[in-house]
Amino acid sequence: MAKNQTSLLLSWEHSDIERWLGFKGCRNTGVSMTLSFVIGLLMALMFYGALYPILGKYYIATVFYERGPTQYTTVMFTGWVLAFLFIKWRKLVFQRRALAIQVVPMDVGFTLTPETAPHVLERLYAAVDNPRHFMLFARIELALANLKNLRRISDLDEVLKSQAENEENSMESSYTNIKGFIWAIPVLGFIGTVLGLSSAFCEFRTLMAGSSDMNQIKEGLKGVTTGLSIAFETTMVSLASALVLQMLVNLVKKGEEDFLDECKDYSLRHVVTKLRVAEQEPAEMVDSAGKNGKGVGNGAKTQEG
Numbered sequence: 001m002a003k004n005q006t007s008l009l010l011s012w013e014h015s016d017i018e019r020w021l022g023f024k025g026c027r028n029t030g031v032s033m034t035l036s037f038v039i040g041l042l043m044a045l046m047f048y049g050a051l052y053p054i055l056g057k058y059y060i061a062t063v064f065y066e067r068g069p070t071q072y073t074t075v076m077f078t079g080w081v082l083a084f085l086f087i088k089w090r091k092l093v094f095q096r097r098a099l100a101i102q103v104v105p106m107d108v109g110f111t112l113t114p115e116t117a118p119h120v121l122e123r124l125y126a127a128v129d130n131p132r133h134f135m136l137f138a139r140i141e142l143a144l145a146n147l148k149n150l151r152r153i154s155d156l157d158e159v160l161k162s163q164a165e166n167e168e169n170s171m172e173s174s175y176t177n178i179k180g181f182i183w184a185i186p187v188l189g190f191i192g193t194v195l196g197l198s199s200a201f202c203e204f205r206t207l208m209a210g211s212s213d214m215n216q217i218k219e220g221l222k223g224v225t226t227g228l229s230i231a232f233e234t235t236m237v238s239l240a241s242a243l244v245l246q247m248l249v250n251l252v253k254k255g256e257e258d259f260l261d262e263c264k265d266y267s268l269r270h271v272v273t274k275l276r277v278a279e280q281e282p283a284e285m286v287d288s289a290g291k292n293g294k295g296v297g298n299g300a301k302t303q304e305g
Contacts, residue, residue, distance in 0.1 A: 012130055012133040067233050070238075095135055099266055103127055103270070139163035185238050189237065
């Protein structure tokens with residue numbers, strides 16, 4: 001069973017979504033902001049293209065087409081964030097496939113030592129094209145490469161823990177730009193509110209300073225209501241968009257955190273528990289050597305006497 005699982009080949013070069021689309025490809029679950037921008041822009045254009053045929057027929061098209069420039073920017077940012085989350089989700093699904101591969105033999109009699117580590121590394125290199133592009137295998141490769149320098153099992157655990165912390169920090173930083181966009185979307189809505197209210201007040205002031213004819217006043221009130229529509233509808237769209245995007249970010253991030261926990265569990269069960277090293281503290285070795293030296297010295301002195 002282990003042999004069949006190890007024979008599974010994960011090719012980052014051909015299966016990672018960014019590589020598949022012709023981009024350089026970020027490590028682990030990192031996402032190219034350029035690629036996500038291009039996809040987000042296409043999504044925004046498709047959205048407005050779908051609304052154009054119903055413009056003037058349905059209110060929803062008017063909300064996005066005739067409510068000022070901030071509405072277009074909000075849609076663009078929304079598409080950008082959605083594209084980012086989709087790419088990250090696909091990369092996370094691909095990374096999870098590594099959990100099905102057992103690079104360390106699960107035989108009861110197998111122990112992981114500096115002598116057997118090269119054999120495990122060979123199995124690792126046969127399973128994937130480049131371990132450093134996999135969150136799980138990168139930490140295992142680093143631990144096995146340093147196995148000969150370790151004196152205690154806890155040392156290997158520290159290496160794995162350090163690598164895990166680096167990946168967690170990298171995961172957190174990958175969301176920085178997207179969090180900025182989600183913060184900016186409500187701000188765009190508030191800017192639209194200010195522009196709409198300003199337009200409505202200007203129209204109202206012009207109306208009051210103009211003719212006192214009732215028909216003209218009624219006609220002029222259309223401009224006032226249009227400004228109020230811009231004010232409230234831009235805020236409504238931006239707040240709804242930010243709410244949905246934040247929920248999606250939390251969902252994807254939770255999945256990534258769960259995956260990192262599964263990687264820790266995999267490393268513990270498949271690597272740390274198989275490790276066998278001579279657990280002798282350097283201090284104990286020095287103390288033992290000192291006692292031996294002292295005994296030899298006393299013996300020599302006794303013989304001299």
